[in-house]
Amino acid sequence: MDRSPTRYLKYALPAAMILLSFAVAGVIGWLLFWGGLAALGGQLANRVAARFIPQKAREAFVNTLITVAGYSAIVIIVFIFLFIFKEGLTAFRAVPAGEFLKKVWQPAAEVPKYGILPLVTGTVMVTAIAMAAAIPLGLGTAIYLSEVAGSREREIVKPVVELLSAIPSVVYGLLGMVVLGDVIPRITGTPFRLNAVNGGVVLAIMLTPMLASLAEDALYSVPRSYRVAAFALGATRWETIRRTVVPAAASGVTAAILLSVARTLGETMAVLLATGNMAAFTGNPLSSVRTMTATIAIEMGDAVFGGEHYHVLFALGVVLFSITFVVNLISQVIMDRFARRFKG
Numbered sequence: 001m002d003r004s005p006t007r008y009l010k011y012a013l014p015a016a017m018i019l020l021s022f023a024v025a026g027v028i029g030w031l032l033f034w035g036g037l038a039a040l041g042g043q044l045a046n047r048v049a050a051r052f053i054p055q056k057a058r059e060a061f062v063n064t065l066i067t068v069a070g071y072s073a074i075v076i077i078v079f080i081f082l083f084i085f086k087e088g089l090t091a092f093r094a095v096p097a098g099e100f101l102k103k104v105w106q107p108a109a110e111v112p113k114y115g116i117l118p119l120v121t122g123t124v125m126v127t128a129i130a131m132a133a134a135i136p137l138g139l140g141t142a143i144y145l146s147e148v149a150g151s152r153e154r155e156i157v158k159p160v161v162e163l164l165s166a167i168p169s170v171v172y173g174l175l176g177m178v179v180l181g182d183v184i185p186r187i188t189g190t191p192f193r194l195n196a197v198n199g200g201v202v203l204a205i206m207l208t209p210m211l212a213s214l215a216e217d218a219l220y221s222v223p224r225s226y227r228v229a230a231f232a233l234g235a236t237r238w239e240t241i242r243r244t245v246v247p248a249a250a251s252g253v254t255a256a257i258l259l260s261v262a263r264t265l266g267e268t269m270a271v272l273l274a275t276g277n278m279a280a281f282t283g284n285p286l287s288s289v290r291t292m293t294a295t296i297a298i299e300m301g302d303a304v305f306g307g308e309h310y311h312v313l314f315a316l317g318v319v320l321f322s323i324t325f326v327v328n329l330i331s332q333v334i335m336d337r338f339a340r341r342f343k344g
Helices: 005-052 055-094 117-148 151-164 169-188 196-220 224-232 237-248 250-266 269-274 292-299 308-343
Strands: none
Touching: 055 308, 117 151, 117 196, 117 237, 117 250, 117 292, 117 308, 151 196, 169 196, 169 269, 196 250, 196 269, 224 237, 237 250, 250 308, 269 292, 292 308
């Protein structure tokens, strides 16, 4: 009789799918209930406002409300930015800058070591693997939905693809831990069940629906006249896609890819379950790694509030924030260049 702790793993995925079905049903019911309640309340409010409040006053109130909502997003981002940097910069004053550039992360040692290079390399490695797999899958799906599939196929396939992006990341993490954790070692021979490739494949599966949906919207928004003009010049369907549609939608497609990169950098639960969480400096994608987000999630609960370890974890957040900012900046530059090139 098998008494090993792993004997229950084969039940994990079916249990996760059952829980997911209950979660989806609950979310749909919750949306229907509150949506109906909001619609009923909106109709009642409109009738009361139309009878007792002048139209100009209603329009001024709505305009003010929309303006406040728009600026509130900026205010929230600024406060988040200030809070993270305030807590994180304290670590840079307490710990020498050279300490962060070392290859050992052992915050619980007798002499704590805060080298973040293993965490940075783990994050970059998992992100690179995920994007290498997600970009061709996502763009291929987007091109199929936008240029190849008929209207009936598109109405069926696109909602299914978008539904996949609603699956909780913990379910993808369980998929990587239970299923891919056995498949990848058998194929590659690695002794690590959970590794960077495992985490990258899980993230690629997660990101493909989002990337496909955003890129498909960009491709579908290209004016039909562009396609008609290309066909009139004798181009085939694939020549039209490659030389006309994709270049015209390049800024939107690039934005979709960079948004997926930002999502990958910030993902926590899936990589926490699928990568092995070994804070080792390595370039081997078949070895266990740990990402910056997983480190913050694992260790923040054990860190003493206001202590050195606490502020170092916020410093990791500053590094992650800075990387994301650079990615967004690069995406903006690329989109502007493509826009000028296509218009010129």
